[in-house]
Amino acid sequence: MFLKIVSSISIVVCCTLLGIHMSNRYDRRIYNIRVLQSILINLETEIVYYSTLLSQAIRNSTRNLEGDWKNFFLEVADILEYKKDCSFAEVWKETLQGIKNCPYIGKGELDIMYRFGLQLGNSDRLSQRKYFEIAQQQLKTEEKNALQLHFRYGKMYRSLGLLLGLGIAIILL
Amino acid sequence: MIQKIEKKPIDALNPILDALPDNLKKIILSITPTILKDLEEIRIRQDRPLMVYSRGRDYFLCRNGRLTHHADNAYIVSQDDIRRTLELISSYSIYAFEEELRNGYITLQGGYRVGISGKVVLGKEGIISFRHITSFNIRIAREILNVANKVLPFIIENGQVLHTLILSPPQMGKTTLLRDICRQLSNGFPGFGGVKIGIVDERSEIAGCFQGIPQNDVGVRTDILDGCPKAIGIIMMIRSMSPNVIITDEIGKPEDVMAIEDALNAGIKIITSAHSSGLDDARRRPILKSLIDKNIFQRILVLGNSLGTGTLERVYDGIDWSILLDHPVR
Numbered sequence: 001m002f003l004k005i006v007s008s009i010s011i012v013v014c015c016t017l018l019g020i021h022m023s024n025r026y027d028r029r030i031y032n033i034r035v036l037q038s039i040l041i042n043l044e045t046e047i048v049y050y051s052t053l054l055s056q057a058i059r060n061s062t063r064n065l066e067g068d069w070k071n072f073f074l075e076v077a078d079i080l081e082y083k084k085d086c087s088f089a090e091v092w093k094e095t096l097q098g099i100k101n102c103p104y105i106g107k108g109e110l111d112i113m114y115r116f117g118l119q120l121g122n123s124d125r126l127s128q129r130k131y132f133e134i135a136q137q138q139l140k141t142e143e144k145n146a147l148q149l150h151f152r153y154g155k156m157y158r159s160l161g162l163l164l165g166l167g168i169a170i171i172l173l
Numbered sequence: 174m175i176q177k178i179e180k181k182p183i184d185a186l187n188p189i190l191d192a193l194p195d196n197l198k199k200i201i202l203s204i205t206p207t208i209l210k211d212l213e214e215i216r217i218r219q220d221r222p223l224m225v226y227s228r229g230r231d232y233f234l235c236r237n238g239r240l241t242h243h244a245d246n247a248y249i250v251s252q253d254d255i256r257r258t259l260e261l262i263s264s265y266s267i268y269a270f271e272e273e274l275r276n277g278y279i280t281l282q283g284g285y286r287v288g289i290s291g292k293v294v295l296g297k298e299g300i301i302s303f304r305h306i307t308s309f310n311i312r313i314a315r316e317i318l319n320v321a322n323k324v325l326p327f328i329i330e331n332g333q334v335l336h337t338l339i340l341s342p343p344q345m346g347k348t349t350l351l352r353d354i355c356r357q358l359s360n361g362f363p364g365f366g367g368v369k370i371g372i373v374d375e376r377s378e379i380a381g382c383f384q385g386i387p388q389n390d391v392g393v394r395t396d397i398l399d400g401c402p403k404a405i406g407i408i409m410m411i412r413s414m415s416p417n418v419i420i421t422d423e424i425g426k427p428e429d430v431m432a433i434e435d436a437l438n439a440g441i442k443i444i445t446s447a448h449s450s451g452l453d454d455a456r457r458r459p460i461l462k463s464l465i466d467k468n469i470f471q472r473i474l475v476l477g478n479s480l481g482t483g484t485l486e487r488v489y490d491g492i493d494w495s496i497l498l499d500h501p502v503r
Contacts, residue, residue: 051269053384080265085195087257088265122260124302125268 008173012165019161026150026157028104033143035067036109037136044132047125054088054121055080072099092117108142188283189215189311194257197223200248203238213315218308219255222247259306262287272400275300276376284381284388286312314381316389320346320483321353323502327488328444328472329365334358334418336437336469338491339446340455341476346483347446348378348422350476352389354444355379355420359392370395371416373406379422404428411439418442425460437469451475452489468492477501 042061046052052060058077062070072095079091086094096114099105116135121128186209190198193215200223201215214226222244223234232240233247241247262279263270270279279287288310294301328337341347361367374380374397380387382399391397396414398406403421407429410419419436421429424445436443449455452473456462464470470491477486480503488498 047266047268051266051271053264053269054266055264057266088260121263121265122267124271128268 004173008169011168011172012162015165015168016158016162019157019159019164022157022161023154025103026146026154029106030143030146030150032067032069032104033106033109033139033146035065036069036113037139037143038065039069039073040132040135040139044129047121048129048132051125068099068102068104072096088121089118092120106142106146108145109139112138112142185283186212186313188281189285189313192258192262192281192287192311194254194261197250197254197258200234200236200238201225204234204240208232208240212313214313215311216308217250217254217258217311219250219252221250221308223250255307255309258309262309271302273377274303278376280377280381280383280388281311282383282388284314284316284383286314286377286381288312314389316352317346317349317483318353318356318390320350321357323485324350324354324474325357325362325365327474327497328354330471332365334368334442334444335471336442336491337444337472337474338464338470339444339474339476340449340451341446342450343448344482345476345478347476350483351420351422351444351446352379352391355395356390356392358418359394367392367394368417369415371410371414371419372397373401373403373410373419373421374399375401375403375406376422379420404432407432407436411436411441416441418444420444422446423448424464425458427460430460430464433464433469443470450477451487465491472497 039061043057046057046060047054050057055077058073058080062073075098076091076095079086079095080088083091093114096110096117100110112135116131119127119131123131190201193201197217201209204212204225208225208227212225212227214231216224216226216231218224224231224247225234225240226232233242233244235241235246236248259267262281267274273279274289277289279289281287289303289306290308291306292304294304328335339347339350355370355372358365358368359370370392372379372391372395374382377399379389380391380395380397380399381389382397385397385399387395387397396410396416398409401409403424404426407419407421410416419441421443422445424430424433424447433443433445447455447458447461449458449461452465452475455465465473468491473489473491474485475487475489477484479486479501484501484503485498486501487496489495490497
């Protein structure tokens with residue numbers, strides 16, 4: 001009986017944690033979108049107002065920020081500085097491929113960043129500013145979508161995890 | 174006269190090699206070392222043969238780096254080579270070189286200049302940008318030290334620098350001369366203690382700045398306004414940096430004259446240059462004529478190539494028009 005109680009408690013805890021984990025995906029995605037918006041604001045300032053070279057502009061823009069997008073941008077900057085045998089578009093696409101399977105980044109943001117990257121750095125400051133504006137507008141829409149998903153599924157996964165755990169425990173008992 | 178030419182070792186070509194796509198870089202590195210050592214220009218033109226200029230003549234380059242005089246055997250530059258070269262010379266940051274692109278060049282680390290040509294987009298205020306860039310001329314700058322030795326006795330009198338105008342046709346070494354004058358006046362030399370110099374380097378030619386840092390030796394007491402229009406830059410220098418001497422290149426606009434007059438009124442010496450084959454030629458150009466006739470410049474130096482590039486042909490006293498040097502010196 002003691003063994004049954006312990007295993008039931010373990011199952012409830014595990015299922016609850018799984019639910020929390022699933023729910024956190026939605027939280028973390030919103031966090032990542034907001035970090036991405038901050039990075040783009042900083043990057044726009046570096047490019048439009050200071051004309052900083054792209055790799056350095058990326059490094060300056062990600063300073064004091066965290067999250068999965070920071071790692072993506074830093075990887076792009078590293079490649080630009082040390083690997084000179086591919087074009088910027090290739091670097092951007094390859095690095096995006098690397099974070100494609102990250103559970104905390106949505107397809108919407110990936111598509112926005114894919115299109116944005118093809119224009120980054122290759123025109124004058126006025127055009128660059130417009131590309132930043134477009135990307136920011138699209139990210140705002142994506143943030144709203146992510147928030148809706150968070151409200152719709154975030155709480156559901158938390159409750160579902162606990163209930164699933166309890167259900168399995170009751171059956172076993 | 175001893176002139177010390179600073180030959181760039183092959184390692185010093187690294188900023189240029191870094192600005193080339195891998196395939197072009199391999200071709201350039203395969204050139205025989207003797208030619209590579211004296212390389213002066215790399216010409217990259219879309220759909221045309223890759224060329225280099227070295228030791229006074231040009232060569233086509235084959236895919237394996239072999240030099241040839243037959244264009245048919247040469248490596249033909251592709252559109253992708255051009256696109257990649259543009260990305261690399263601009264460090265993937267076209268926006269950072271907007272102003273330079275309007276002037277038709279980008280300066281690389283090391284002071285190397287890349288000339289650019291292609292289809293220009295015009296606006297109300299002149300060139301807006303390039304739409305199709307189709308060729309690059311990578312110039313390997315050679316810094317020539319002590320070239321100003323022959324000139325300094327004429328432009329310094331009783332320990333004071335004199336207002337000086339250098340007249341020269343293109344490619345006769347006036348920027349090289351200005352740079353060395355700047356270096357020597359700034360560092361000082363036996364009998365001259367060195368003075369504060371302000372360079373207004375509109376086209377980044379004198380100091381060859383990369384990200385604001387001079388890539389050529391322009392002296393220890395020298396401040397540089399890089400990429401700044403001369404007229405604005407001269408006024409800014411006067412107000413902010415209190416130089417003893419302002420050096421600038423290729424004057425020719427009415428506002429340049431006004432700025433120079435401001436500098437004179439502030440007690441600052443001016444050393445500058447202009448495109449002209451001589452004094453008579455300069456007097457036929459209204460802006461230069463007004464400067465010369467106002468007796469602003471105390472010394473007028475004329476450069477030519479009668480004894481080779483950089484020959485000092487004549488020196489005039491700009492006040493009483495006496496000839497201080499009547500035979501060519503190199």
